[in-house]
Amino acid sequence: MSMQSITLGHYIPGNSLLHQLDPRVKLISLFILIVALFLIKTFNGFFFYIFFIGALFISSRLPWKYFFRGLKPVLFIVLFTLILHFLFTKGGEVYWRLGALTVEEMGVFMGTFMTLRLILLVVTTLLITLTTSPVAFADGIEHLLRPLRPLGVPGYEIAMMMTIALRFIPTLMEESDKIRKAQMARGADFETGNIFRRARNMIPLLVPLFVSAFRRADDLAVAMEARCYRGGEQRTKMRELKAHFLDYVGIFTVSGICLAIFFTGI
Amino acid sequence: MLIEARNLSYEYMPGTPFQVEALKNITLGIEKGSFVGIIGETGSGKSTFVQHFNGLLKPTSGQLLVNGKDIWSHSIDLRALRTKIALLFQFPEHQLFEETVFKDVAFGPRNSGLKGKELAGRVRMGLEMMGLDYEIYRDRSPFTLSGGEKRRVAMAGILAMSPEVIILDEPTAGMDPLGRQNFLEQIERLHREENLTVILVTHNMEEIACLADKLFVFSRGKIVLQGSPGDVFASAEQIREIGLDVPSLTRLLQELKKKGKNIRTDLFTAEEAAAEILCRLGGRDRL
Ligand SMILES: Nc1ncnc2c1ncn2[C@@H]1O[C@H](COP(=O)(O)OP(=O)(O)O)[C@@H](O)[C@H]1O
Ligand SMILES: [Mg+2]
Numbered sequence: 001m002s003m004q005s006i007t008l009g010h011y012i013p014g015n016s017l018l019h020q021l022d023p024r025v026k027l028i029s030l031f032i033l034i035v036a037l038f039l040i041k042t043f044n045g046f047f048f049y050i051f052f053i054g055a056l057f058i059s060s061r062l063p064w065k066y067f068f069r070g071l072k073p074v075l076f077i078v079l080f081t082l083i084l085h086f087l088f089t090k091g092g093e094v095y096w097r098l099g100a101l102t103v104e105e106m107g108v109f110m111g112t113f114m115t116l117r118l119i120l121l122v123v124t125t126l127l128i129t130l131t132t133s134p135v136a137f138a139d140g141i142e143h144l145l146r147p148l149r150p151l152g153v154p155g156y157e158i159a160m161m162m163t164i165a166l167r168f169i170p171t172l173m174e175e176s177d178k179i180r181k182a183q184m185a186r187g188a189d190f191e192t193g194n195i196f197r198r199a200r201n202m203i204p205l206l207v208p209l210f211v212s213a214f215r216r217a218d219d220l221a222v223a224m225e226a227r228c229y230r231g232g233e234q235r236t237k238m239r240e241l242k243a244h245f246l247d248y249v250g251i252f253t254v255s256g257i258c259l260a261i262f263f264t265g266i
Numbered sequence: 267m268l269i270e271a272r273n274l275s276y277e278y279m280p281g282t283p284f285q286v287e288a289l290k291n292i293t294l295g296i297e298k299g300s301f302v303g304i305i306g307e308t309g310s311g312k313s314t315f316v317q318h319f320n321g322l323l324k325p326t327s328g329q330l331l332v333n334g335k336d337i338w339s340h341s342i343d344l345r346a347l348r349t350k351i352a353l354l355f356q357f358p359e360h361q362l363f364e365e366t367v368f369k370d371v372a373f374g375p376r377n378s379g380l381k382g383k384e385l386a387g388r389v390r391m392g393l394e395m396m397g398l399d400y401e402i403y404r405d406r407s408p409f410t411l412s413g414g415e416k417r418r419v420a421m422a423g424i425l426a427m428s429p430e431v432i433i434l435d436e437p438t439a440g441m442d443p444l445g446r447q448n449f450l451e452q453i454e455r456l457h458r459e460e461n462l463t464v465i466l467v468t469h470n471m472e473e474i475a476c477l478a479d480k481l482f483v484f485s486r487g488k489i490v491l492q493g494s495p496g497d498v499f500a501s502a503e504q505i506r507e508i509g510l511d512v513p514s515l516t517r518l519l520q521e522l523k524k525k526g527k528n529i530r531t532d533l534f535t536a537e538e539a540a541a542e543i544l545c546r547l548g549g550r551d552r553l
Contacts, residue, residue, distance in 0.1 A: 012283060175360075181322045182361040185353040186423060187345055187377030204373065207363035211409070 011133050018060045018131040022247045023140030029254040030128045036258040037120055045266035046116050052257060053124060062130055070126040071119065078118050085111030134166040143241055156231050164220070172213060179208045267295040267334070268431065268463060269319055269351070274328035276314055288314040290487045291328070296465065296480075298430075301457050303474035303495070304467045306484030307509045312467045313356065315484070316433045319465070320344075320351040349378045352429035356436045358420035362408040367393070367419050370408050374427040392426030393419075396452060414445045421449075425456075431463040432456075438473065450477065471513045475499065476534035483508070496532030515539045522547075 013019075018026075040046060057067075071078075085107050092105025132140075138159045145155030180190065183204045190201055276289040288311045296302050306312050317323040318330045321337050321344040329336050337347060352374075355361065364370035368389055375388045390400040396418040408419055417437070424432065434453070438446040450473055456462045468474050474481065474495070481498045483491035485508040491498050499505065499512045502520060506512075512520070519531040519539060529546045533539045 178355065179361055181317065182353075182355045182358065183373075184322060185320060185348055185355070186361075186374040186427070187349055188373075189345065189377070204361075204363045208360055211363075212360060 010129055012062055012066065012130050013133075014061060014131065016060045016131065017246070018056060018127065020246070021250055022241055022243050023132055023136040024143050024241060025243065025247045025250050026128050026132055027137075027140050027144060029250060030125065032254050032258050033124050034121065036254075036261050037117055037124070039258070039261050040117070040266070042266050043113075045261055046120070048261070048266060049120060049257075053120065053127065056127060057123075060127065060131055062127075066130055067123060067126055070130075071122055074118065074122050078115050081118060082111045082115045085114060135163055138162040138166065139237075139239065139241055156235075160231055168213075168216065171216070172209070175212055176205065176209050179212075180205055268298040268332065269296040270294070270331040270334075271315075271318065272329045272331065274315075274318065274325045274330060276311075276318070276323060277326045278314075280326060288487050289325075292487075292489060294482060294489060294492070296463070298463055299461050300463060300480060301454075301478050302463075302465045303478030303481045304465065304484065305469055305471065305474060305481060305510065307469065310484040310508075311487040312484050313435050316353060316435060316465065316467055319431070319433055320348045320353050322353070346378070349374065349427045350429055351431045351433065352424045352427055353433040354421060354424050354435060354437060356439060358424075358437075359413060359416035361420060362416060365407060366404065367398075367406050367408055367411075368404040370419060371423045371426050374423050378427060388426040388428065389422075391428075392422035392424075395425045395456060396422045397448070398422060414441060417441070418449075429462075431465065433465040433467070435467045436469070437466070438468070438470070446473070453477075469510065471499075471511060472515075475513045475516070483510070494532075495534060500531065519543075 037049065040049060086103050087101060087107065089107035089110045090102070090104050091107075092109075094102050094104050095108065096103040129137075141162065142155045142159030145153055145158065149155060180188075184190070188201065188204050190198070190205070192198075193201065271292050271294050274289060274292045275287070278284070278286040278288055292315065304312050304316065314323065318325060319332075321330075321342075324338060329338075331337070332342075332347065332351065335342060337344065362370050364373065368386075371389045371392050372385055375385055380388060389404070393400050393403060398415070398418055403415075403419070408416060411419065421437070432453075437453075438449055441449065453464060453466070454477055457464045466474060466478065476495075478495060481492065481495055482489050483498060483505070490508060491501060491504060499516045502512045502516070511517075513534060515534060515536065516531060519529055519533065519542070522529050522543070523531055527546055530542055533542055
């Protein structure tokens with residue numbers, strides 16, 4: 001079902017170490033870890049990195065299948081990279097030859113290397129997104145964008161838009177599921193036919209969905225205005241973000257790992 | 267038996283932390299030409315259950331049979347089944363999408379292959395069954411109609427498919443009392459005159475008590491009570507336990523009976539109850 005795949009791509013509630021960390025710390029750590037991934041030059045570096053990520057993964061107690069599910073969409077790119085390197089990156093010993101095609105040492109090395117890097121990139125991102133609630137994410141982004149306010153970056157508004165959008169994704173998914181079923185009950189066919197036909201068959205789904213989205217947006221705007229909503233400056237928050245001891249430990253560890261990778265050149 | 271559920275269970279999002287066991291081992295049968303009421307508190311699984319009748323949901327385990335055949339066996343064409351067993355969702359006005367009322371009502375019958383005169387005939391029939399004048403409404407945009415009119419148009423769209431069974435999921439939710447009464451009268455007339463099998467989902471006890479010949483009471487995904495309205499509402503205690511209430515008329519009659527009056531409690535229209543009370547209390551049994 002469509003609803004499952006979308007809602008589940010993102011956040012799995014829990015109370016592990018990763019779940020408890022401050023979203024700002026997680027966002028910064030994600031950035032640092034991605035930088036670290038691109039600094040790694042040897043397989044030893046990858047082992048070191050996998051060891052660290054693996055420990056976090058085990059402590060997060062996330063089921064394996066979410067990682068496989070999250071990796072599925074990039075599988076094609078990963079395979080493509082692998083094959084491209086195997087076939088076209090030349091250098092070193094020749095492992096295998098068929099006519100003009102050769103697989104050489106450098107190709108195997110680069111292919112495996114790049115593939116590992118891509119997979120780890122996705123896994124790291126998943127580890128963070130699966131353990132951070134969308135609302136916490138938006139809060140974190142708002143805080144991190146605060147210093148840019150004088151430059152005209154509307155951090156608060158961006159976060160509010162994100163929060164509202166995220167709030168309505170499940171609602172709209174549910175709505176589309178309902179409308180789809182209601183039209184199927186009238187004999188609508190969403191599954192067969194060529195692409196043009198299918199696109200046209202989507203009209204009975206899309207029109208009511210847009211009508212409903214506009215109605216909801218309208219309702220929300222009225223409700224916010226009725227409560228004298230105004231964004232920005234002096235607004236207080238229900239959940240104040242506060243970094244704790246563990247958050248500092250987290251950020252130092254991650255920075256330490258990144259520096260270690262850079263200076264040891266592994 | 268027209269529709270039959272055998273040990274039917276359904277889970278939403280199985281194998282995830284969001285898993286919900288919405289239906290647990292439901293077994294029931296619905297006869298042709300009957301008027302069946304399905305009642306239960308919000309979230310008890312009523313909507314989930316009725317979506318199995320026309321194959322919109324597939325049971326996680328158990329079977330759903332129509333005319334004795336499992337609808338998930340390969341020989342059954344679900345799209346054809348859906349024109350025979352029509353389902354009107356809650357807030358059906360949200361499903362309207364065409365530019366004109368005519369086109370919207372025609373959507374269902376057109377999907378089952380009707381064209382031209384026959385199609386127009388069906389649209390006229392559907393609209394008129396819902397008390398909407400064909401000439402006045404056919405060219406109007408469904409989006410400019412009032413809420414009540416929209417709902418009638420949506421219902422007309424279902425009736426235009428000329429179904430044998432019609433399932434209505436809380437069709438009167440959010441309607442004013444007069445609109446509600448009118449709507450139910452149309453349904454009742456269709457049931458009587460066209461011998462339509464009606465399955466009405468509701469949590470309004472008053473409206474179902476005098477319409478249905480059989481009631482199924484759902485609570486937390488299970489059937490907890492079933493039988494004629496008289497039988498079901500006789501178990502007033504149990505009904506209250508699951509957060510529902512018996513019709514106020516029944517409550518009155520039951521209170522009188524508790525006070526020692528020899529009175530029938532299985533009457534559900536105001537006229538019958540009034541006659542019964544007058545006869546029992548105004549006559550021999552004077553207070
Ligand atoms: N699309 C859905 N996804 C997940 N859970 C659902 C969905 N629809 C209903 N449920 C859950 O299934 C249970 C039964 O719901 P429903 O059949 O809508 O009850 P009712 O119609 O009696 O109010 C509820 O607990 C509800 O939260
Ligand atoms: Mg419901």
